Amino acid sequence: xxxxxxxxxxxxLPPALWASGWxxxxxxxxxxxxxxxxxxxxxDWPQWRGPQRDGIWRETGIVDxxxxxxxxxxxxxxxxSGYSGPTVADGRVFVTDRGLDRTGPQxxxxxxxxxxTGQSLWELAYPCTYTISYTAGPRAAVTxxxxxxxxxxxxxxxxxxxxHNGDILWKxxxxxxxxxxxxxxxxxxxxxxxxxxxxxxxxxxPAACLVAFDKATGQEVWRxxxxxxxxxxxxxxxxxxxxVLVCWTADTVSGLNPTTGKVYWSVPFPPTRMPIGIATxxxxxxxxxxxxxxxxxxxxxxxxxxxxxRVLWQKAGPDERTTVALHVMIGTPILxxxxxxxxxxxxxxxxxxxxxxxxxxxxxxxxxxxxxATIHLVRHEEExxxxxxxxxxxxxxxxxxxxxxxxxxxxxxxxxxxxxxxGGVTWAHPAFANRHVxxxxxxxxxxxxxxxxxxxxxxxxxxxxxxR
Numbered sequence: 001x002x003x004x005x006x007x008x009x010x011x012x013l014p015p016a017l018w019a020s021g022w023x024x025x026x027x028x029x030x031x032x033x034x035x036x037x038x039x040x041x042x043x044d045w046p047q048w049r050g051p052q053r054d055g056i057w058r059e060t061g062i063v064d065x066x067x068x069x070x071x072x073x074x075x076x077x078x079x080x081s082g083y084s085g086p087t088v089a090d091g092r093v094f095v096t097d098r099g100l101d102r103t104g105p106q107x108x109x110x111x112x113x114x115x116x117t118g119q120s121l122w123e124l125a126y127p128c129t130y131t132i133s134y135t136a137g138p139r140a141a142v143t144x145x146x147x148x149x150x151x152x153x154x155x156x157x158x159x160x161x162x163x164h165n166g167d168i169l170w171k172x173x174x175x176x177x178x179x180x181x182x183x184x185x186x187x188x189x190x191x192x193x194x195x196x197x198x199x200x201x202x203x204x205x206p207a208a209c210l211v212a213f214d215k216a217t218g219q220e221v222w223r224x225x226x227x228x229x230x231x232x233x234x235x236x237x238x239x240x241x242x243x244v245l246v247c248w249t250a251d252t253v254s255g256l257n258p259t260t261g262k263v264y265w266s267v268p269f270p271p272t273r274m275p276i277g278i279a280t281x282x283x284x285x286x287x288x289x290x291x292x293x294x295x296x297x298x299x300x301x302x303x304x305x306x307x308x309x310r311v312l313w314q315k316a317g318p319d320e321r322t323t324v325a326l327h328v329m330i331g332t333p334i335l336x337x338x339x340x341x342x343x344x345x346x347x348x349x350x351x352x353x354x355x356x357x358x359x360x361x362x363x364x365x366x367x368x369x370x371x372x373a374t375i376h377l378v379r380h381e382e383e384x385x386x387x388x389x390x391x392x393x394x395x396x397x398x399x400x401x402x403x404x405x406x407x408x409x410x411x412x413x414x415x416x417x418x419x420x421x422x423g424g425v426t427w428a429h430p431a432f433a434n435r436h437v438x439x440x441x442x443x444x445x446x447x448x449x450x451x452x453x454x455x456x457x458x459x460x461x462x463x464x465x466x467x468r
Contacts (some may be wrong), residue, residue, distance in 0.1 A: 037058060045431035046089035046144040048190035048233050049280060055332055056381040057432040061452050063393065066409040071393065071448040074119030074436065079111060081442035082137025087428035089144035091115045092163060093438055095445055096151055099125065099173055106130060108153045112166060115434070118447060122166035128155055132186040134141055136417045136442060139188035139231070141429070143198070145215065150198055154186030158200065161216060170218035178204025178211065181228060181274065183250070186229035187370050194245070194258045197221055197276035201247060203229020210234065210247050222259035227251040229258045230443060232290070240306050248290050250275035253300065255307055264307035267296050279332040287312060290334050291328035293345055293372070294320060297357060313357045320345050326359040330374045334384065334398070341384070341398045342431045347373025349403055363403040366394060370422055376429045385432070389425040390414060393437065415442035
């Protein structure tokens, strides 16, 4: 696999990174004299929301239109149900599920497939009885770090596995070890690697909402926050020239020292009805945004001199249908260039002014209107790729001037384990890796090429076939 090269783009780097010594260090590393964009050749997708956990797909050589209304699959393999999106690293694809036989003993599985062929390489199955709502399966994406894969199940089974054969290197029962007050939908946050630590939102006691473990041994290094667990995955950001761990719990949005767990800042965002914060916090370096289905939007202003935060604005409508700003259910918004793009409670795609929360425009064509309608947004160069809950992949552009759809194609079908009354949904986030897309529903995992040269070959083949 070609070695990825760094992309240096002022638009994509948070201002804090430019203000710090990070850029100069990077320039020295790659031997550049002047700053100019350098394209990535190919890239894995080893964790939740991509290599840098930011929902940005940095590969080049990608199609700008689809060759057909339905994407052909390089391979398709049967799997069981679940909400966890696939991850891709070093020629392997990882995903978790509830098991193929839902009538047998309750279990969860961690599955590993060959990236090129879909051939099963190994699986780990373990007993797991659900006492949570929405029992389709595990929620958290597998995090891959070198030779280790970290998988967290919905009831708190935490495994560190050898990526080659699935051998258990260590495991923790988070529910038992930390006396977790289990959230109604279980544990959903994906593990985060930082140096020698793997950090997980647990919701344990005492003061163990967030726990850092030694990634090699599974031993606890620190714990922090006496709060209930939320569902959002923690992220690392750069603030005031230092790394800050941001965690959105059921009670606050907080910034912590990732090495010690010390709380730098904490802003209350308590639920009025029930905790339902699922989307990942997003930042542009100056602001940080979170949004939930019942409680609307919270935009924080990040202090540029020290790790601190204050409320810039907060808005919520009177109910889930009559909304103000954004009431996000699942899909993480995009915050860039002074604007916010996200999907509201019933599928309304919206653009907001990031400084005020005022709505710039709304569009209802990207996904059918329905309660909990979902689109996963991934930035790729000047476009935004969308995967909606109908299993469709869209190539679009988002700007303050509006929503422009360039093309869409069916990637995978809906399944009815979830929301059968409305024809089913696909809720798991796809992975974009090595010019392919990997997506799952509750029955199968598929891989389709998005390489520009592959699309050109398909077009040539179709033009040469007299029967088409």
